[in-house]
Amino acid sequence: MFESLQKKLLDVIRNVRGMGKITDKNVKDIVRQIKLSLLEADVNYKVVKAITDNILEKARGTNVLNSITPAQQFVKIVYDELVSMLGSKEAELRLIRRPSPIMLVGLQGSGKTTTAAKLALLLKEEGKRTMLVAADIYRPAAIEQLKILGEEIGVKVFSENNKDVMDICKEAMREAKDSLVDAVIFDTAGRLHIDEDMMRELENVKRLIEPDERLLVVDAMTGQDAVNVAMEFDKRLDISGIILSKLDGDARGGAALSMRYVTGKPVKFIGISEKIEGGLERFYPDRIASRILNMGDVVTLVEKAQRVMDKQTAAEFEKHLTHSKLTLQDFLDQLKEIKKMGGISSLVDLIPGDFKRGLKASSVDESQLKRIEAIINSMTPEERRNTRILNASRKKRIARGSGTTVADVNRLLSQYEQTMSMMKKFVKGGKRFKGIRLPF
Amino acid sequence: MKKILGKLSNALKRSREGIFSKIRDVLKRGKVSNEDIEEIEELLILSDVGVDMAEELTNELKERLRENKMASPLEVLKEIMKEKLRDGDMNGNITHSKPHVILIVGVNGVGKTTVAAKLAKKYMDEGKSVLLGAADTFRAAAIDQLKIWGERVGVEVIAHRPGADAGAVAYDTVKAAMARGIDVVIIDTAGRLHTKHNLVEELKKISRVIRKVKPSSPEEVLLVLDATTGQNAIKQARIFKESVGVNGLIVTKLDGTAKGGTIFGIKKELDIPVKFIGVGEGIDDLESFDADEFVDAMFEGNLHE
Ligand SMILES: Nc1nc2c(ncn2[C@@H]2O[C@H](COP(=O)(O)OP(=O)(O)OP(=O)(O)O)[C@@H](O)[C@H]2O)c(=O)[nH]1
Ligand SMILES: [Mg+2]
Numbered sequence: 028m029f030e031s032l033q034k035k036l037l038d039v040i041r042n043v044r045g046m047g048k049i050t051d052k053n054v055k056d057i058v059r060q061i062k063l064s065l066l067e068a069d070v071n072y073k074v075v076k077a078i079t080d081n082i083l084e085k086a087r088g089t090n091v092l093n094s095i096t097p098a099q100q101f102v103k104i105v106y107d108e109l110v111s112m113l114g115s116k117e118a119e120l121r122l123i124r125r126p127s128p129i130m131l132v133g134l135q136g137s138g139k140t141t142t143a144a145k146l147a148l149l150l151k152e153e154g155k156r157t158m159l160v161a162a163d164i165y166r167p168a169a170i171e172q173l174k175i176l177g178e179e180i181g182v183k184v185f186s187e188n189n190k191d192v193m194d195i196c197k198e199a200m201r202e203a204k205d206s207l208v209d210a211v212i213f214d215t216a217g218r219l220h221i222d223e224d225m226m227r228e229l230e231n232v233k234r235l236i237e238p239d240e241r242l243l244v245v246d247a248m249t250g251q252d253a254v255n256v257a258m259e260f261d262k263r264l265d266i267s268g269i270i271l272s273k274l275d276g277d278a279r280g281g282a283a284l285s286m287r288y289v290t291g292k293p294v295k296f297i298g299i300s301e302k303i304e305g306g307l308e309r310f311y312p313d314r315i316a317s318r319i320l321n322m323g324d325v326v327t328l329v330e331k332a333q334r335v336m337d338k339q340t341a342a343e344f345e346k347h348l349t350h351s352k353l354t355l356q357d358f359l360d361q362l363k364e365i366k367k368m369g370g371i372s373s374l375v376d377l378i379p380g381d382f383k384r385g386l387k388a389s390s391v392d393e394s395q396l397k398r399i400e401a402i403i404n405s406m407t408p409e410e411r412r413n414t415r416i417l418n419a420s421r422k423k424r425i426a427r428g429s430g431t432t433v434a435d436v437n438r439l440l441s442q443y444e445q446t447m448s449m450m451k452k453f454v455k456g457g458k459r460f461k462g463i464r465l466p467f
Numbered sequence: 468m469k470k471i472l473g474k475l476s477n478a479l480k481r482s483r484e485g486i487f488s489k490i491r492d493v494l495k496r497g498k499v500s501n502e503d504i505e506e507i508e509e510l511l512i513l514s515d516v517g518v519d520m521a522e523e524l525t526n527e528l529k530e531r532l533r534e535n536k537m538a539s540p541l542e543v544l545k546e547i548m549k550e551k552l553r554d555g556d557m558n559g560n561i562t563h564s565k566p567h568v569i570l571i572v573g574v575n576g577v578g579k580t581t582v583a584a585k586l587a588k589k590y591m592d593e594g595k596s597v598l599l600g601a602a603d604t605f606r607a608a609a610i611d612q613l614k615i616w617g618e619r620v621g622v623e624v625i626a627h628r629p630g631a632d633a634g635a636v637a638y639d640t641v642k643a644a645m646a647r648g649i650d651v652v653i654i655d656t657a658g659r660l661h662t663k664h665n666l667v668e669e670l671k672k673i674s675r676v677i678r679k680v681k682p683s684s685p686e687e688v689l690l691v692l693d694a695t696t697g698q699n700a701i702k703q704a705r706i707f708k709e710s711v712g713v714n715g716l717i718v719t720k721l722d723g724t725a726k727g728g729t730i731f732g733i734k735k736e737l738d739i740p741v742k743f744i745g746v747g748e749g750i751d752d753l754e755s756f757d758a759d760e761f762v763d764a765m766f767e768g769n770l771h772e
Contacts, residue, residue, distance in 0.1 A: 063518055069697035072512050135720065135748070136576030136693060165748075167615035172608035179607075219723045246576065250515040250697020252725035273575060276660040278699040301575065301605075 058083060061105055068279035068319045071254045074288045082108050106316055112284060113312035118268060118293035120240055126158075126203040127210045128236040131270075132229055132260060133244035135217030138272035138298055140169060142244050143214040144176035145298065145307035151182055152409050152416065155209040160199040161186035162232070163216035173214055180303055192216075196232050213238070220259035233264050241266045242295065245282060247274045253282035254289045261290040271310070272298035281319050305407040355443060356411040359403040401429035402439050414440055485724060486510050487765045494540040499532060507544070515697050516728035520735070524548065545762050551731050552758035554740035566598070566644040566652045568677060568684035570637075571717075572670060572707055573691035575658030578719035578745055580609065582691050583655040584616035585745070585753035591620060595650035600640030601626035602633040602673060603657035613655050620750065633657065633669060634676040641680040654685075661706035670711050689742065691717045694727030704733045719745030722752070726765070 058079045065075045085104050122129070129146070131139045143159055150157045159177050161184060163169035170186045177184035183206075185199040196213065203211040213236065218225035233241065243266045245253060260266055269290075271283050274297045283294050294315070300306040403411060405428030410417055417425075417440065419433075426433045490510050493503050504525050511521035527547050532540055569586065571579045580603070587597045599617050601624055603609035610626045617624035625640040637654050644652045656673065659666035677684050690713040692700050707713045718727045721744050730741050741756040 066512060066518050067698060069699070072509055134695065134723070136578060138576060166612070168608040168612035171611050172606070175607035219720075221724060246693070246695065248574070248693075248696045248699040250695065250700075250725065250729070251513045252515070252695050252723070255724045256695075273660065275662070276574070276699065277662045277702060278697075282697070 054083065054086075057086075057101065061101075064320060065281065065284075068281035068321065069248075069250050069253075069285075070281035070319065071251050071285035071288075074254070074285045077288070078105075078108060078112065078284075102320070106320060109284060109316035109319060110312050113287055113315055114293045117309050117311055118295045120295060121267070122155075122210055123239050124237075126200070126208045127240075128200065128203075128213065128238040129210060129240040129242065130213045130215065130229075130233065130236065130238040130264075131242050131244055132215050132264060132266070133217060134219065134246075134256060135166075137217060137244045137246045139163075139217060139244045140172050140176070140214050141301070141303070142270055142272060142296075142298060142307065143173065143212050144180060144182070144303045146296070147177070147182045147210075147212050148180045148303055149307055149409070150210050150212075151180065152413070156207065157182050157210045157212065158199070158203050158206070158208045159184045160196065160211060160213045162192055162195055162199075162213050164190075164192060164195070165216045169214075169216065176303060192228055193231060193235060196236055200236055211236075220256050226259070226263050230263055238267075240268065242268050242270050243286075243292075244270045244272055245286065247271045247280045247282065247297075248276065248278040249282040251285075253285045257286035257290050257292075261292060266290065266292050268293050268295035270294070270296045270298065270307075271315075275299045275301075279319050279321055280315055283315050284319060305409065308408050354412045355403050355406065355414060356408065358443065359400065359411070398429070398431055398435060399439055402426075402431055402436055405429040414443065486514050486726065490544070491541055491766055494544060499528075499540050504529060511728070514726035514728035515700075516731045517698055517701070520728070520731045523735075524551075524731075541766070545766055548731070548762045548765075549758050552734055552741065552761065554734075554758070562683075562686050564681075564683060566641065566649045566681070566684075567686045568641055568644075568652045568654070568681065569687045569689060570654050570656065570674065570677075570685040570711070571689055571691060572656050572711060572713070573658060574660050574703055577658065577691045577693040577696075578717075579603075579658060579691045580612050580616065580655050581748065582689075582717050582719065582743075582745060582753070583613065583653050584620055585750055586653050586743070587617070587622045587651075588620045588750050589753060590651045590653075591622065596648070597622045597651045597653065598640060598644045598647075598649045599624045600637055600652060600654035602636045602640075602654050604629055604631045604633050604636060605657040609655075609657065616750075634673045637673045638676045638680060641677045641684060645680060652684075661703045667706065667710045670707075674711055687715060688713045689715045689717050690739070691719060692727070692729070692733075693725075694718050694720045695723060695725040696729065698729065700729035701732050701736065704737050704739055708737055708739060713739055715740060715742035717741070717743045717745065717753075718756075722746045 061082065062075050062079055065078065066072065070078070082105055085108065086101060120129075131143050131146075133139050140163070147157045147159050159173055159182055161170040161173045163173075170188070174184045174186060185195075185202055187195050187198065190198075192215075199211060199213070213232070215229060215232065216225070218229070220226065241264050243257060243260050245256065249256070257266075257269070269283070269286055269292055271280060271294055274280060286292070287294060294310040294312075296307050297310050297315075298306060299308055402425060405425045410421065410425075417436075422433050422436045426436050429436075487510075490507055493506050493510075496503065507528070508521045508525045511524055512518060516524070524544070524547055528540065528544050531543050531547070532538060535543075571583050571586075573579050583599060587599055590597045599613060599622050601610045601613045603613070604627060607629075610629060614624050614626065625636065625643055627636050627639075633656065640654060641652055643649075654673070654677075656670060657666075659670065661667065674685060674688070688707075688711050690704060690707050692703065696703075704713065704716070716730065716733065716739055718730060718741055721727055727744075733739055734741075741761075744754050744756050744761070746752045746754060
């Protein structure tokens, strides 16, 4: 689709050039192609209209059609617009109170129960004492489902049979306080946003537990109706964020954009597996933007075309570093991009002197890239985020999974750590670097 | 029929108040202008029919209105939509060679288990004997969920332990049904994304395995689609059809505000008809699908509003 969007735009633009001037009709054709591509991705029609208006304005402002690569430029404008609409940076959970109540809400079948368990595991792995509450008393075996998942991940599940939802929630909060829990996750029953009684129930629960986070879980496959659902849940509960589930399929996820647009609330996590472990990841706006445009990795393509990397990314990268949050996941992403862009050697030239020396010191060659990639691929998302949890048995598993040895894994880790400290110094030294996305 | 129409209209009430009542208003203005057509196209897209289908519908509308200047635009559009959804023979007629085996498939969370229970109830009410098979051995408490439904409906559920082989459950269910002369077997399967190759293979295997017991089975493979799902529904239908030969759709959650417009494209591209629709969480909230009724209900006038 990216190819075809770009190709269609090229065709349109070629016509424009042939005629020597831009007419309203040409612009209309371009906008139409963009619209089609967004609609195909399930972005809501009304949101599509708003986006294309903005894009048009920006395109006019930057004189896109006279550039050397107008189609790519246009796609880049669309892409940037989507990224900025999606929030341009990842959103954190805000857990303030102690215990901090988190409420998961959504339509039937959106994935709340599984997500609750995944979230509990993430928090647990961050060292938080976590408790799950089975507040879905309606769906047959919903309580049982949560109990089984809780047991699997070693998180306590609070449940009571034959009690009403308010009583369960009240007692769960008391229990959480008594046992000095840090976070309490409430798995509520799925319900339609137009079901008055059921929505009122949620309002009551919210009033009772005063949740720090009210997260709307939405299926990534959701179509045009996503806006209605998100607006209603937001109106009733003032949601604090969205979790997009089932993104491991091939849904383009346009609903994310629609919901963000109508509620202004950030997408905080994405569900990427049926499995609890490693099944939930942070949301990165740029990835979803590429996905919505169905263009694999637009950043790489566009940037390759431009032969420069955009400042914003570099600045963000710098910020990442100062907060020392460059994870192995980021590293892996970079590696993949490097590979696509023609390997590491072609990029070394872009790197400022100081840093190039560092690169040589850690001596990463092309063949090693493959091994590194295999190792990181065998890690769970949590391990990529936080290498400190890598104990002997985890390392063994990773080595086995990647067809390498524990020594290889250790070498990668120490390289990674070296680079981290080197880069921190680099950043602290106050030197600006442009266009650097290479951790090594 | 009347009763069903009432219930369906009720379920689709939100549709009437939203998109389709707007279409109706546009088409009642009298002469249909180009802007009107554009507005209708937009409204159709909002009901998830997809851009191509929206264009197809409005183009046909324009054409027929050109041919017949006296026709009521609203009635013409309704007729076009009905034609797109109509199907020769359907409505879950039960085969004579017992048991009639129905395999329920679909992605995660669309309503498969609930549909299995609702169908069991429907056939029980028709005086048939029914057996349920709990072949979702993967999702936590999925077996319990079906068992609870089975108890409520009064239908026996054949189940193994969690994590057991799904094919074996299906096999045992059909085998038991053969031995007991049961009329209808309904097998609930685990939700799976159509993109997961190994899981789709597992479904093929279930199908192969029950054929060993009864070569003509499964008589029906019903794909459950969530009305809330957008364009991805077409991809789901395509892959499930290619792999396990889906011969009917069940569209659930039509009691919400989503319109399930993807069924138009699925019928056109893949020729899979809708057989039932889910209009609520209750055991009786399942309706046989009838294209004319469905489209009428979508547009049902807001006489009492
Ligand atoms: N409003 C509404 N809810 C429905 C309908 N059909 C099913 N549900 C609800 O959707 C939720 C999921 O239904 P299930 O039957 O468990 O779905 P499933 O496809 O079996 O789910 P997995 O086995 O987990 O993939 C439950 O809360 C059902 O009550 C419907 O027609 N309308
Ligand atoms: Mg199920």
